[in-house]
Amino acid sequence: MISLHNVSKNFAGFQAVRSVNLTIPQSEIHGIIGASGAGKSTLLRLMNLLELPDTGEVVVNGQPLTSLKERKLRQARMSIGMIFQQFHLVLNKTVYENVDVSLKLGGMPKAQRQKRVMECLQFVGLENLKDKYPAQLSGGQKQRVAIARALANKPQVLLCDEPTSSLDPDTTIGILGILEDINKNFGVTIVLVSHEMDVIQSICHRVTVMADGGIYDTVSIKPKGISKVSSDPRNFFEQLKKGGEADDA
Amino acid sequence: MPEILLQYQDEIWRSIGETMVMVGVSIAAAILVGLPVGTLLYLCRKGQIYENPVVFSTLNLVVNIIRSFPFLLLVVFLIPFTRLVIGTAIGTAAATVPLSIIAIAHYSRLVEQSLLDVPRGVVEAAISMGASGKDIIFKFLYVEARSGLVLGLTTSIISFISYSTIMGVVGGGGIGDFAIRYGYQQFKTDLMMYMILVMIILVQLIQFTGTTIARKIDKR
Structure with a gap:
């Protein structure tokens, strides 16, 4: 609300x-x-x-x-998750790391983070691209990463x-x-x-x-x-x- | 091995050692102090997360003033300060004081520029995720700016080598001083040329290493 x-x-x-x-x-x-x-x-x-x-x-x-x-x-x-027109991913982080960073901010332990990152990537259908960098993705894929990142902390x-x-x-x-x-x-x-x-x-x-x-x-x-x-x-x-x-x- | 190099090999090795000390301390100062100062310059700028006109203008002015000095004059100007810190203004240890000061001013400016190249949106995304100032710096800004930071440090190191060559004026020694005193002033032109060759090889190696690392870590 x-x-x-x-x-x-x-x-x-x-x-x-x-x-x-x-x-x-x-x-x-x-x-x-x-x-x-x-x-x-x-x-x-x-x-x-x-x-x-x-x-x-x-x-x-x-x-x-x-x-x-x-x-x-x-x-x-x-x-409160947020996504943007230009995605605003960290280009020097992999898909996995881009999602992981938002969980790190909340101080979640590593094992839990791993599970949650994969859940989020599966939800947006990118689990196979987890080790790619944003520059290797299409616009739609980048926005999916951004969505996974925004969802990670269960907003x-x-x-x-x-x-x-x-x-x-x-x-x-x-x-x-x-x-x-x-x-x-x-x-x-x-x-x-x-x-x-x-x-x-x-x-x-x-x-x-x-x-x-x-x-x-x-x-x-x-x-x-x-x-x-x-x-x-x-x-x-x-x-x-x-x-x-x-x-x- | 040319005979003249064998004849002076002790002095040559000693001067290379002195250069390494002077440049090494400069690099340490650049990373330990220049990086934080450059980051602060960036963060305190208008529109950035710790916008603060007083801190920004003060730092900006100090960095500009240090960089305005012809380096030789800075060395002379800093003699009283060097004496205060090291206890003497003469020798290799004393030479590291002015070198460190110019190193901080030099690298902090390049750090600021690298950070300014990070798209604003990345910082905004970090803020929207609930990142603290420390998180924004270490988990976002430095990650995204890392190849610029490495290239900047490479450029800085090469400048430090150049600055270190004139430290002979305060008895700092080093390759440059050796080349001038033994090569130029004693008319041993071949010795001077060999020393210039050493410097060229050194600079090439540093530039190659820096460029290679920067390329490897740049995924943008």
């Missing part, structure tokens, strides 16, 4: 987020959509205090992050900042499928920021539309299902042709 009360963020005169109130219940997949500069990424980054708000309160998993001391905040962040919340925006449609479907599985199997609350309507509509239960740093509206939707994200360029071509015929007639 995430709640934002009257949260604002200003970057050197630019009001990125203006007094936002938003509550996201446990186990919801919540989409945030809006044009570039609407403040959706900033809003997401406020949810784990990657950006410190100028005003307001951020409460995640019952903990008021905005009033926690440094140590407690770090602990709270371990139950209650997963923040996703444009996770599919640098991936092709097929890979996008794969990643969205994993996110949906995480939500279904582990009850993880997912906040999904994207500018792609298709992506938001496919798996989100509720959607917040942002404009000019404020919330324009929050609506419940029925997820359309991942299959509705068109992956095959031929579909696109067919649609174009249909459009063309309609015009002819």
Whole structure:
């Protein structure tokens, strides 16, 4: 569960987020959509205090992050996973080490870590690539590593900042499928920021539309299902042709 | 073996030993002090995790001032300080003081630059995972910057060799001093050339080793 009360963020005169109130219940997949500069990424980054708000309160998993001391905040962040558009993996660490490092931060003993890393890699289907370096992987595979890393500490919340925006449609479907599985199997609350309507509509239960740093509206939707994200360029071509015929007639 | 080398072999070996001591101490100072100082320079910069304008500007200024000195003047300028630390300003041990100071200033700047090459996102990912400052430095920054840190140290070591050659002015000895006193000043040009050859081989070896290690550990 995430709640934002009257949260604002200003970057050197630019009001990125203006007094936002938003509550996201446990186990919801919540989409945030809006044009570039609407403040959706900033809003997401406020949810784990990657950006410190100028005003307001951020409460995640019952903990008021905005009033926690440094140590407690770090602990709270371990139950808030995050993935990024550009993955942000450590390129000098193997797939295995990238996942392992997040467990090391929590001080887990080695034997337990080994088991947990392999569980996470199996979940995203990368156990065979555990000794590869990120430079040897495709974009989709890198995002899977990032997801495994974010999941390692069994978070209650997963923040996703444009996770599919640098991936092709097929890979996008794969990643969205994993996110949906995480939500279904582990009850993880997912906040999904994207500018792609298709992506938001496919798996989100509720959607917040942002404009000019404020919330324009929050609506419940029925997820359309991942299959509705068109992956095959031929579909696109067919649609174009249909459009063309309609015009002819 | 040319006869002149045999004739001076004791002096040559001693001067090589002196160079090794001077450069060795410089390397130790660079790693033990230069690396932390460079890391602090990076961390205290605007927008970094320990942003602190006062610490940053102070360190930045000190490093710049040390590096502005023509090295020979730095050696002379530091004589009182050297005497305070070592008890004398003359000899190989005394020579390591100014060398260590320039080594710290030199390598810390290269460390800062290597760390600046680490993508911001990696640090952000670390913070989002709940990493502490120490974790961010040792488990993320140094891992991602390691080949730059090695290449920087290689460049620094080669500069230290060059700096060490003028330590003859305070009786520090070393290959450079030997080449000047025996080769140049006593008109034994061939001896000077042999010493230059030794330096060339030394630098080649260090550069080759550094480049090879940096390439091996770079998986980016």
